[in-house]
Amino acid sequence: MIELNYRDAxxxxxxxxxxxxxxxxxxxxxxxxxxxxxxxxxxxLAINPNTIQKAYRxxxxxxxxxxxxxxxxxxxxxTDINSGRLKKLLNQFDEAVIELLYMKKDPKELQQRIVQLxxxxxxxxxxx
Numbered sequence: 461m462i463e464l465n466y467r468d469a470x471x472x473x474x475x476x477x478x479x480x481x482x483x484x485x486x487x488x489x490x491x492x493x494x495x496x497x498x499x500x501x502x503x504x505l506a507i508n509p510n511t512i513q514k515a516y517r518x519x520x521x522x523x524x525x526x527x528x529x530x531x532x533x534x535x536x537x538x539t540d541i542n543s544g545r546l547k548k549l550l551n552q553f554d555e556a557v558i559e560l561l562y563m564k565k566d567p568k569e570l571q572q573r574i575v576q577l578x579x580x581x582x583x584x585x586x587x588x
């Protein structure tokens with residue numbers, strides 16, 4: 461499900477957030493599907509439950525999950541993802557495109573890459 465890389469410079473809770481986010485965006489975890497409890501996921505990953513709680517709290521603030529008291533956390537509909545997260549992603553996209561253009565990447569090649577990613581990313585090396 462989620463793999464942690466202890467050599468990664470990012471904190472563990474960030475890696476958990478990214479892992480869960482990817483699982484939701486790729487529909488491995490579907491809308492309204494119950495997520496593992498904090499204790500259950502902490503046990504699976506052999507880490508402190510507070511780390512999982514922090515990841516869940518931030519995912520909830522970003523609109524990726526919602527919590528039902530006494531029942532647990534669930535994957536939220538994509539319409540609930542807040543505009544703050546969208547703005548952050550668009551800023552990261554803008555910065556990446558500006559840098560790629562500075563590196564003389566052809567804008568048409570970048571457009572084609574976006575189209576291929578939209579179509580499922582077939583044939584694209586994402587480690588680029």
